[in-house]
Amino acid sequence: MSDYDRLNDLKDILDLLYEKLGEFEKELMMNNSKPANFELKQRIKREILPNIRKYETEYWELYPQEAIIISDEEAETQLVKVEQAVVAIEQIPSITYPSELTSLLQEIRDKLKKQDKAASAKLKVVLPLIPAIVSYEIEMETEGLMYKAWKKIERIVRR
Structure with a gap:
């Protein structure tokens, strides 16, 4: 797989992760249940943010500086x-x-x-x-x- 193909894949993955993060954040705003909010915050912290960090880092390492x-x-x-x-x-x-x-x-x-x-x-x-x-x-x-x-x-x- 070329760097260009990988960059496109990473962009798609990041778009999905940001969409998921946005949905979770909306749910946090609308939900008043403390246990449900705690669970959502933990999912964001443990699942979404580490993946965003990992894929964005890879994206910018592959992105051609020129x-x-x-x-x-x-x-x-x-x-x-x-x-x-x-x-x-x-x-x-x-x-x-x-x-x-x-x-x-x-x-x-x-x-x-x-x-x-x-x-x-x-x-x-x-x-x-x-x-x-x-x-x-x-x-x-x-x-x-x-x-x-x-x-x-x-x-x-x-x-």
Whole structure:
């Protein structure tokens, strides 16, 4: 199977997982039963989010870097949003999130600080790390700043 075929398969899988996540979230909003809500939250945490994290990471590792064409101005705008999201997540007490998140946030900070690269190059390097943080952020039920930034970047890249 070629990388192109695998990318298409991964996109289809991710679309289904996001649809499933959306349905579960709607059900959580409409359901007032605490046991049912607890069960739904556990299914999201144990089934959906780990799969989203896994497939998105694979997707961005396979995605050809040369196919990502983003102007430096647009990349700079998105990197500012990513930086703001990283700062916001770091302000949450570290006991509330997994230890792996700290290392991912530090890795993103290191990549953003590289002075020798253009904004678009920095964004391309950061892309594969963002899905894991977005999944942790959803899991932590924070404001979703990284998720919002990620969705904008994803739309730009997939154009």
